[in-house]
Amino acid sequence: xxxxxVPTLTRRAFLASAAAVSAGAMLPPQSKATAGTxxxxxxxxLGRAQITPEPHGDTAVWCYDGSLPGxxxxxxQGERLRIAVENALDEETTVHWHGxxxxxxxxxxxxxxxxxxxPGETFTYEFDAVDAGTFWYHPHQRSFEQVGRGLYGPxxxxxxxxxxxxxxxxxxLSDWRLTKTAEIREDFGNRHxxxxxxxxxxxxTINGRVPDAFPVRKGERIRLRLINAANAxxxxxxxxxxxxxxxxLDGQPVEPHAPEGGVVVLxxxxxxxxxxxxxxxxxxxxxxxxxxxxxxxxxxxxxxxDDTPLRETAPDWPVVLPPNPLPEPELATAIRHEVTFNxxxxxAMVMQEMGGSMGDMGKDSSGEMGGxxxxxxxxxxxxxxxGIWFINGVAAEGHIMDPMLTLARDKSHVIAMTxxxxxxxxxxxxxxxxxVISRDGKPTRHREWQDxxxxxxxxxxxxxxxxxxxxxxxxxxxxxxxxxxxxMGVFGVA
Numbered sequence: 001x002x003x004x005x006v007p008t009l010t011r012r013a014f015l016a017s018a019a020a021v022s023a024g025a026m027l028p029p030q031s032k033a034t035a036g037t038x039x040x041x042x043x044x045x046l047g048r049a050q051i052t053p054e055p056h057g058d059t060a061v062w063c064y065d066g067s068l069p070g071x072x073x074x075x076x077q078g079e080r081l082r083i084a085v086e087n088a089l090d091e092e093t094t095v096h097w098h099g100x101x102x103x104x105x106x107x108x109x110x111x112x113x114x115x116x117x118x119p120g121e122t123f124t125y126e127f128d129a130v131d132a133g134t135f136w137y138h139p140h141q142r143s144f145e146q147v148g149r150g151l152y153g154p155x156x157x158x159x160x161x162x163x164x165x166x167x168x169x170x171x172x173l174s175d176w177r178l179t180k181t182a183e184i185r186e187d188f189g190n191r192h193x194x195x196x197x198x199x200x201x202x203x204x205t206i207n208g209r210v211p212d213a214f215p216v217r218k219g220e221r222i223r224l225r226l227i228n229a230a231n232a233x234x235x236x237x238x239x240x241x242x243x244x245x246x247x248x249l250d251g252q253p254v255e256p257h258a259p260e261g262g263v264v265v266l267x268x269x270x271x272x273x274x275x276x277x278x279x280x281x282x283x284x285x286x287x288x289x290x291x292x293x294x295x296x297x298x299x300x301x302x303x304x305x306d307d308t309p310l311r312e313t314a315p316d317w318p319v320v321l322p323p324n325p326l327p328e329p330e331l332a333t334a335i336r337h338e339v340t341f342n343x344x345x346x347x348a349m350v351m352q353e354m355g356g357s358m359g360d361m362g363k364d365s366s367g368e369m370g371g372x373x374x375x376x377x378x379x380x381x382x383x384x385x386x387g388i389w390f391i392n393g394v395a396a397e398g399h400i401m402d403p404m405l406t407l408a409r410d411k412s413h414v415i416a417m418t419x420x421x422x423x424x425x426x427x428x429x430x431x432x433x434x435x436v437i438s439r440d441g442k443p444t445r446h447r448e449w450q451d452x453x454x455x456x457x458x459x460x461x462x463x464x465x466x467x468x469x470x471x472x473x474x475x476x477x478x479x480x481x482x483x484x485x486x487x488m489g490v491f492g493v494a
Contacts, residue, residue, distance in 0.1 A: 037080045040073060042095065044139070044151055045088030052203060052210050056182040061150035062089065068208035069172045069229065070137065070153025077132040077157050084124045085117060092116035095125060096140040097155060098269060099251050099451045102127040104471025107430055110141045111399045112472060112490065131324040132159040133251025134225040134271040136172070144231060144480035145188040148199060152229040164317040165223040165275070166310065173266070174229045175201030194388050194485035195345045197423050198232025204290070204300060211301035213285070219311030220278040228266040232479045234424060234454070236292030237264040237300065241280055245319060248273035252433055252449035253321035263291055267426030267454035269478035277314035283307045326433055326449060327466040334412035334464060337405055341427070341477070341487060342420040343389040388485035389477065395486030403492035407467035414464045419455040425482065428452040430473040434465035452478055467493045
């Protein structure tokens with residue numbers, strides 16, 4: 001496979017081109033659409049995909065509209081979307097629009113924001129694309145299995161006046177745990193994955209296929225939208241002799257900069273937009289290498305240069321993206337909260353190393369929560385009773401929970417989050433984007449807006465935002481096995 005672009009569902013293509021996606025994915029032309037509202041239909045169901053190259057056969061997957069990944073939905077900022085989801089699975093599902101600031105009823109969290117979509121039923125999501133950027137969609141029902149079997153797709157919201165590039169491309173990164181015959185291993189949700197670093201697969205794909213070469217031309221400028229749709233794998237991409245420039249994180253513009261150490265890091269659910277100038281010689285081949293896990297580096301894909309350059313030098317076009325309409329938090333008057341993530345294998349040891357106890361957790365400056373348990377033995381007892389991961393000493397069960405925090409609406413808030421575990425956790429906040437303002441007490445260089453922040457073991461991260469989106473929202477680890485095993489909570493905005 002030489003071009004990893006996924007099918008694109010623009011309004012024009014969706015309503016006029018049967019070639020864009022399968023015919024069953026389109027609403028009929030006589031649909032009662034409001035003028036100017038893009039309408040789409042997604043059908044999660046069973047399918048087969050050629051994940052691995054021949055001589056392997058195709059693999060049974062779950063996917064949207066028979067496409068892996070699901071069709072790329074691409075609209076302009078400010079447009080209102082209407083997306084009818086028809087469930088062709090044999091179990092309930094939902095769709096969460098990851099990173100999109102949607103109304104609470106459109107967030108796709110079963111039993112919290114909506115009833116799950118039963119087999120054969122249809123639910124219609126409708127919301128405004130308030131922010132330009134790179135987003136994605138996936139189920140929030142049994143997501144550790146539904147996402148792991150292939151239910152995910154990109155959602156791209158274009159700026160009103162996009163920056164100039166030669167190509168605007170999306171790479172949806174994921175991994176799979178396959179058998180020798182290229183079938184998915186049926187060990188979803190096993191206790192070992194849940195207690196350690198989640199379901200890390202043995203086969204890595206770009207846009208649903210094991211990649212080989214990606215064709216480029218010298219002098220070409222590419223806007224590469226990277227989406228990590230893996231259950232648990234963290235990517236650290238080294239583009240060889242190229243010098244990627246980060247221009248957006250989790251869909252939100254950031255001051256253009258080189259990634260730390262030249263490596264683009266994406267935890268599960270995170271997105272990074274990079275400008276990639278093709279500066280190598282015509283006819284050359286440069287490997288993109290994943291270096292996140294020490295000692296387990298591997299070649300992801302080769303950038304294969306055509307023999308004929310597009311131009312001799314890279315263009316000097318502006319790369320700064322316009323800001324999205326996010327309210328700026330006022331740190332001087334912000335209400336502060338404390339959240340501690342703990343549990344998992346070696347969790348008690350890490351808590352002891354950090355000098356904490358279960359009784360210390362949940363004590364924030366607003367006095368909203370008291371200590372949950374008195375000592376390390378309490379956490380071990382909870383783990384033996386079924387809980388593995390905890391937020392402020394509580395392991396979630398299902399999606400119906402009392403809010404662990406209640407945030408005053410339209411006020412600024414700072415949440416100081418401590419990762420008191422031996423593992424990485426990409427922490428995702430629903431309904432809002434936040435500024436990452438400090439790590440281990442040191443101010444961040446770019447004060448980046450994100451919706452999913454990757455926390456290292458034993459790290460303390462402060463985030464700040466205005467709680468302007470009313471409702472009850474999820475806060476959880478996006479290593480999907482950690483979420484399923486308890487690292488999930490609810491906060492209210494009222």
